[in-house]
Amino acid sequence: MSSPEPTTGGPAKKSGRGSAFWLSFIAVLSSIFLSAMDLTGVSTILPTVTADLNGGDKYTWIGSAYALASTAILPLTGGLADIFGRKPVMLVAIVLFALGSALAGAAQNINMLIAARTIQGIGGGSITNMTSIIISDLVPLAERGLFQGILGLTWSLASGIGPPIGGALAEKASWRWLFYINLPITGIAFTLVLLFLRVRTPPGTFQEKVRRVDWYGNLIIIAGTTVAVLGLTWAGGRYSWDSSHVLPPLILGLITIGIWVIYELRVPPNPTIPFKLLANRTTVAGYLGTFAHGITSISLIYYLPVYFQACLGASPIRSGVDMLATALVIAPFALLCGVVVKSTKKYRPTNYLGWVLSVVGFGVLSLLKADSSTGKWVGYQFLVSAGQGLIFSATIFPVLAPVPVTMAAPALAFFAFTRAFAQTWGLTISSTILQNQLQKNLPVAFTSMFPDGQELAFAAIPTIGNLPEPLRSEVRASFAKSMSIIWKSMIGLCAIGFISLILLQEVEMKVEKDNTFGLHNEGSEPGSSTASTIQGEHVSTPTAEKATV
Numbered sequence: 001m002s003s004p005e006p007t008t009g010g011p012a013k014k015s016g017r018g019s020a021f022w023l024s025f026i027a028v029l030s031s032i033f034l035s036a037m038d039l040t041g042v043s044t045i046l047p048t049v050t051a052d053l054n055g056g057d058k059y060t061w062i063g064s065a066y067a068l069a070s071t072a073i074l075p076l077t078g079g080l081a082d083i084f085g086r087k088p089v090m091l092v093a094i095v096l097f098a099l100g101s102a103l104a105g106a107a108q109n110i111n112m113l114i115a116a117r118t119i120q121g122i123g124g125g126s127i128t129n130m131t132s133i134i135i136s137d138l139v140p141l142a143e144r145g146l147f148q149g150i151l152g153l154t155w156s157l158a159s160g161i162g163p164p165i166g167g168a169l170a171e172k173a174s175w176r177w178l179f180y181i182n183l184p185i186t187g188i189a190f191t192l193v194l195l196f197l198r199v200r201t202p203p204g205t206f207q208e209k210v211r212r213v214d215w216y217g218n219l220i221i222i223a224g225t226t227v228a229v230l231g232l233t234w235a236g237g238r239y240s241w242d243s244s245h246v247l248p249p250l251i252l253g254l255i256t257i258g259i260w261v262i263y264e265l266r267v268p269p270n271p272t273i274p275f276k277l278l279a280n281r282t283t284v285a286g287y288l289g290t291f292a293h294g295i296t297s298i299s300l301i302y303y304l305p306v307y308f309q310a311c312l313g314a315s316p317i318r319s320g321v322d323m324l325a326t327a328l329v330i331a332p333f334a335l336l337c338g339v340v341v342k343s344t345k346k347y348r349p350t351n352y353l354g355w356v357l358s359v360v361g362f363g364v365l366s367l368l369k370a371d372s373s374t375g376k377w378v379g380y381q382f383l384v385s386a387g388q389g390l391i392f393s394a395t396i397f398p399v400l401a402p403v404p405v406t407m408a409a410p411a412l413a414f415f416a417f418t419r420a421f422a423q424t425w426g427l428t429i430s431s432t433i434l435q436n437q438l439q440k441n442l443p444v445a446f447t448s449m450f451p452d453g454q455e456l457a458f459a460a461i462p463t464i465g466n467l468p469e470p471l472r473s474e475v476r477a478s479f480a481k482s483m484s485i486i487w488k489s490m491i492g493l494c495a496i497g498f499i500s501l502i503l504l505q506e507v508e509m510k511v512e513k514d515n516t517f518g519l520h521n522e523g524s525e526p527g528s529s530t531a532s533t534i535q536g537e538h539v540s541t542p543t544a545e546k547a548t549v
Contacts, residue, residue: 023196041162070125071420078413085201097123098186105179149338167320228253285503286399292496294422310479333389347397357387366487401507437482
């Protein structure tokens, strides 16, 4: 079969988006809303859950188990989406998320909750990954700015709703309902995806598709990620960084991830992640920026509630309301980024502005005291959230601009893996800093109330309000001083973002998409070709071949 002529870099042909597109888009938005609301809502209920289940020495696992599972599964879901199709993988992900939610709500001890969060993580990570992949199928990159902004808006809206709901349930009812309310939402999301996500599925029998999965590569990366995240979870709080519980698994995990990269480059004919993606400096810059943003954004989301509850004496529900200054600012700036990129056809300015605002924002956050005024902690949140919101949407454009559209799924799977792995580092780094600083700064009269080696942050917060003065004020001041070091450390980690800016170049964004996975009634049928561009060269790839590679 002769290759068709490549497309040229002319203007994109405007395609009408009918009801099939918008219903599919709504189905995707409902799924990402579900995942985001749960992820952010959990941060406000951690102190309550820790006290209720007597899990003071394992509280970090409530977040880390989710992060570990969602990170390890991401490369596999990207590969499965290319082989089995987007819709089946998304439906399975929603079912797993619902199962994990039900088990988390019914958890009778901390170990059961951790196991349930692991199942939730597999589903939630897959939902996030599939959302980006499906949007890349439906909308060309050159037109995706607005839709990427809407995704960011949806995520941020869910992030704004999640903490107040979590806090309200923890305070007025039961933290278990934060997980139970996922069940009707998953039902709605499942129904919308089942009925309205009418995208094409690659040809082939089930047996043929199973044989095409890169099973060995996925086993290697799942094992490497799991071991590395285990080391990260134990680091700093429960065990010192140089202990036998941390250093060996961390090193072994990172080596295994390195082996996975070499394996993917040399062995499988159909690698899960084709690392020729990294042949372009702009794509590398996008991944570096995503890694830095993953660390800083998760630290902001998880540890601002600690400041509100420990320093300002806020209840769980109040801390969720106080977090609205973050969530509701990230949302419009994520949308603004998409609009600017779509209108200017350039993504460098938003990346630059995002990192500048983030550095300034974390800088002023480090000035917060236990008695800081409302104007200060609201205003400081505005600055850092504006920067984080811009970057939330901005880094995906340099990742995808240089690569062929037929490689969007693996590129986005690695994008999601990079962000999720970075979030695990962010949780660990911030937890370690806070634990070490609290041990140094808290009064002995307070630390003596807790067993040696217990992680202080979430175990201590519920007791602060009952302390006599002046001990209560001293403890709150110590928490504020310790939190300041977290925000100063985030300034340093933003340096990774600035390094990415040095590598970043403007690459013309594509006006075509891969019709192998498009809507049934839109564009050409499977078997037609899609042209793509990498490093300035046009490459014509038959989309039917993409389904069988």
